[in-house]
Amino acid sequence: MSGESVGRWRATYTPGSWLLLCGPAAAVVLEPADPSWSDLVETLWDEVLAAESIADVAARLAWYRIDSMPSFAAFFWGADGMRSLVRGAVRVVDADSGELVATGEGVQTWVETGLGDLRQVRVELPAERPDGVFPLPLVVGAVGVSAVFLDATDESALSSPQQAAPTVPFVEPTPEPDVTPEPVAAPEPDPAPEPMPLDEPEPTNRVEHELADTRMVSAPELFGDLDDADELDDGRVQAVFCAWGHPNPPGAGRCRVCEGLIAVQPPRSIPVPAVAVLRASSGATVEVVTSVLVGRAPAHDRARVEDPALLTVTSPSHDISRTHLEVFASGWDVGVTDLHSTNGTVLVSPDGSIRTMDPGETVGVELGTSLELADGISVLIDFPQ
Structure with missing residues (x-):
């Protein structure tokens, strides 16, 4: 009995300080994360899970300014096989031959490489392997790594028997007795609907949505009263926050105080901080x-x-x-x-x-x-x- 597909590949990793975000068809390897990433890792992982192509992976990374990191790598399994993005001190090696197939050394942005028929690669990182660790399997998740092996062979594709649809046993129907039905009276016709007032809209899907239960929030509660694009007339500004709670201008990718990454979030109105x-x-x-x-x-x-x-x-x-x-x-x-x-x-x-x-x-x-x-x-x- 075959179950629902869990992943097109399997990752094997040795624990370490680099960050691996792995989904069913996309994987991203990032430089060692500091504590300010604690609230951002899950958000980034959700982005990896949602990516639909290697270009989509790149766009999602750029939104969080990950593309400005000195070193990172991204992989995606699509209709044309595995593709990779690498930058900095990350090396992608053919697991069978040991041949270098992609490197980001000396690259200002990143290098995109189609790996063609290649199905097994090693991702080599400039990271020390901690003592006493051993290789571990991973299909979907986020872990700290010092090296990664990606296996996209047919044998590595995983499915979950727990996700399979249950088999319903066949039960032969019991014949019903031959009973002559009693006559049933014809239903009374529904009364004619009362005409709708002219000032009420027809009940379309859009109107039903507009008339649904909605939490109404006044603009000052969320944004305050804007004096101009950046400053509020009551001494307040719009702000987004890093994982450590430092306020930053809307649209900022890194914190101006601790340089930690800032997740996408709606801005909030706060008193003007020290700029x-x-x-x-x-x-x-x-x-x-x-x-x-x-x-x-x-x-x-x-x-x-x-x-x-x-x-x-x-x-x-x-x-x-x-x-x-x-x-x-x-x-x-x-x-x-x-x-x-x-x-x-x-x-x-x-x-x-x-x-x-x-x-x-x-x-x-x-x-x-x-x-x-x-x-x-x-x-x-x-x-x-």
């Missing part, structure tokens, strides 16, 4: 939540908000103005305004490019930008901690 940390070369630090005034004696009334934070820096020669500049948050973005300082402000971008701001000029800046003031003082606009 940056200012680190003066003199050692002082302050978070950027709304506005920070920087200078040798900054005055509160120069800011765009009522209660700005202040960052006081030393300037023995008084080359730095009392209130030299303002660093402020605009939604998730950071802006800098030179407050008509005496000796100006120089921006040094993360890529090393240099720009001198005009007096009174406001510009948006990247995190990692350094503000060069005077007297050898600089202020780094750093990532929040």
